[in-house]
Amino acid sequence: xxxTKEVNALLNLIDDPDHEIYEAVSDRIITYGLPMIPxxxxxxxTTADTAVQERIELLIHRxxxxxxxxxxKEWNEAGHHELMPALLLIAKFLYPELxxxxxxxxVERLRRNIWLEINNxxxxxEQVHIxxxxxxxxxxxxxxxxxxxxxxxxxxxxxxxxxxxNQTGIGSLYLLLVEMLDIPVKLMRIPHQFVLGYxxxxxxxxxxxxxxxxxxxxxxxxxxxxxxxxxxxxxxxxEYTPELLRxxxxxxxxxxxxxxxxxxxxxxxxxxxxxxxGTLIRLLD
Numbered sequence: 001x002x003x004t005k006e007v008n009a010l011l012n013l014i015d016d017p018d019h020e021i022y023e024a025v026s027d028r029i030i031t032y033g034l035p036m037i038p039x040x041x042x043x044x045x046t047t048a049d050t051a052v053q054e055r056i057e058l059l060i061h062r063x064x065x066x067x068x069x070x071x072x073k074e075w076n077e078a079g080h081h082e083l084m085p086a087l088l089l090i091a092k093f094l095y096p097e098l099x100x101x102x103x104x105x106x107v108e109r110l111r112r113n114i115w116l117e118i119n120n121x122x123x124x125x126e127q128v129h130i131x132x133x134x135x136x137x138x139x140x141x142x143x144x145x146x147x148x149x150x151x152x153x154x155x156x157x158x159x160x161x162x163x164x165x166n167q168t169g170i171g172s173l174y175l176l177l178v179e180m181l182d183i184p185v186k187l188m189r190i191p192h193q194f195v196l197g198y199x200x201x202x203x204x205x206x207x208x209x210x211x212x213x214x215x216x217x218x219x220x221x222x223x224x225x226x227x228x229x230x231x232x233x234x235x236x237x238x239e240y241t242p243e244l245l246r247x248x249x250x251x252x253x254x255x256x257x258x259x260x261x262x263x264x265x266x267x268x269x270x271x272x273x274x275x276x277x278g279t280l281i282r283l284l285d
Contacts (some may be wrong), residue, residue: 007032011043014059015052022055029059034067037263064096065276072280081250083176086146091155091255101156110134111180118181124148124198124213125223127183129197131207132221134173135174139163143170146194152263154257168194168260171218186247187256188215190229191238194260212245255284 013025017139029036033203037060044056068089075086092098113275117130135141139160144153152158156173167174171194178185188197193267215224233240248256262277264267265271 004264007036007039011039014055015044015047015049015260015267026055026059026062029061030062030066032063034063045160049135057168061272067092068092068096068157069279069283072283076251076284081254083172083250083253086152086250086254087156087172087176087257090261093273094151094155095157095259098157103160106160107156107176107180110139111177113178114262115181118183122262124200128198128214130214131177131183135170136176136221138274140166141170143167143221145219146260146263148266154261154264157269165219167217168257169220171196172237174216174218174251179250186215187253188212188249189244189246190232191236192216194256197245226270251284255281258284 005087010025010029013021015020016179029040032267040056040060040063044053044060047053047056071089072086075081075089082102086101088098091103098164099143114131114146117134117232118127122130136143139251140163141159142164144164144166146168147153150166153164153166154169154170159169159173174196175185175187180198184199186199188195196216196218198211198216200211200213212226214226215229216222229244233244233268258277258281262274265274265277267274
């Protein structure tokens with residue numbers, strides 16, 4: 001690494017008790033980017049001071065996040081917001097050394113299994129039944145409600161590996177698969193729920209709303225109707241409006257996944273992670 005003397009000096013100052021000095025040292029270390037991580041890992045392994053180890057761990061996390069932010073910014077500014085790269089980036093927040101190839105292979109195998117069963121003569125309901133059969137029966141995904149105590153259940157790689165996910169985790173996998181298959185299932189704007197809708201193409205009207213055939217609750221694959229939705233909205237005292245039937249864009253999907261995932265870090269011990277996820281959410285505004 002260039003500037004070896006400065007790097008060594010910075011590493012030696014990580015344990016400085018003066019908070020202002022530590023902050024200045026930390027900010028300078030971050031400017032070196034990901035190549036600084038091996039140095040920090042070596043320092044962590046050779047120090048017995050747990051307080052210093054915690055500082056090193058935080059610095060490594062900040063370095064990974066710095067790179068993650070740049071990648072998210074590039075995705076946000078891209079012409080087409082494909083779901084796969086952004087969902088992998090969210091997973092890298094918790095697992096920065098994630099190997100994407102294995103995940104891509106697993107997703108492609110799922111896509112192909114569904115594609116082999118679907119044809120143009122099937123009704124929307126029949127298409128969704130096939131998707132559900134592959135997801136919940138063939139690979140055996142088990143769904144849970146969103147739970148801040150299980151952050152891995154929000155992330156596609158861990159959902160595929162453990163075969164367990166919550167509404168947001170399985171829902172984002174569902175959206176990824178239908179995007180790859182060009183099936184018009186979209187995330188709806190139903191409050192407090194990550195619920196999908198089958199949006200028939202070409203039925204937009206002057207107000208920008210879309211005709212939705214039915215809705216899908218992704219943690220279980222349950223299908224429900226407009227009447228069911230009206231009952232739910234009445235229960236939570238929310239007015240049934242056309243806006244709820246306007247599907248979300250991919251940018252909004254990723255923003256919602258980030259928002260749901262951030263709830264896992266809403267505590268005193270993980271304020272930094274909570275704030276970082278907030279930064280990514282605002283980036284997508």
